[in-house]
Amino acid sequence: MSTPHRFILTLGSNTQAEHHIAYVQKRLFSFGGCRLRCSTPRRSAPVEFPLSSTPFTDVVIVGDTHDELTLFSRKLKELEQEAGRTPEQRATRPEEIPIDIDLITWDEQILKPRDLSRPYLRLGLTELGVELPQVP
Numbered sequence: 001m002s003t004p005h006r007f008i009l010t011l012g013s014n015t016q017a018e019h020h021i022a023y024v025q026k027r028l029f030s031f032g033g034c035r036l037r038c039s040t041p042r043r044s045a046p047v048e049f050p051l052s053s054t055p056f057t058d059v060v061i062v063g064d065t066h067d068e069l070t071l072f073s074r075k076l077k078e079l080e081q082e083a084g085r086t087p088e089q090r091a092t093r094p095e096e097i098p099i100d101i102d103l104i105t106w107d108e109q110i111l112k113p114r115d116l117s118r119p120y121l122r123l124g125l126t127e128l129g130v131e132l133p134q135v136p
Ligand SMILES: Nc1ncnc2c1ncn2[C@@H]1O[C@H](COP(=O)(O)OP(=O)(O)OP(=O)(O)O)[C@@H](O)[C@H]1O
Pocket: 048, 049, 050, 051, 094, 100, 101, 102
């Protein structure tokens, strides 16, 4: 079998966070051929989010999968919608984030450079003993 791809992702929620994060974690664990390790959920003030001052809860997940990037990204987008982040919800209540799934890295690629300095990501990675890929 091919070498698996290694990823780091974050789950963030500012609305019924415990419920939405638990739901998405359970669904992620049911993805075939995907190994995961999760940080403890952490609450913190919103970063770069002018729409609301409600705290976010975030979980950092590291894992590997035999899926290719396009398929894995599509599964995450579908899961986001299944968990309540539908186009309708985004349009009508943009200040509510039931769940935001952000794929931060894929093997050595940084997909979301903007998120790298966020404290919730740093703290979760430290807890998991994982370093970010080095930018050349
Ligand atoms: N500066 C901002 N001003 C207004 N809304 C923002 C701002 N930053 C984030 N948002 C809102 O937060 C949501 C989550 O941001 P994020 O960058 O994760 O985008 P996304 O829509 O989930 O797309 P992606 O697929 O890139 O993750 C956005 O959809 C937007 O509604």
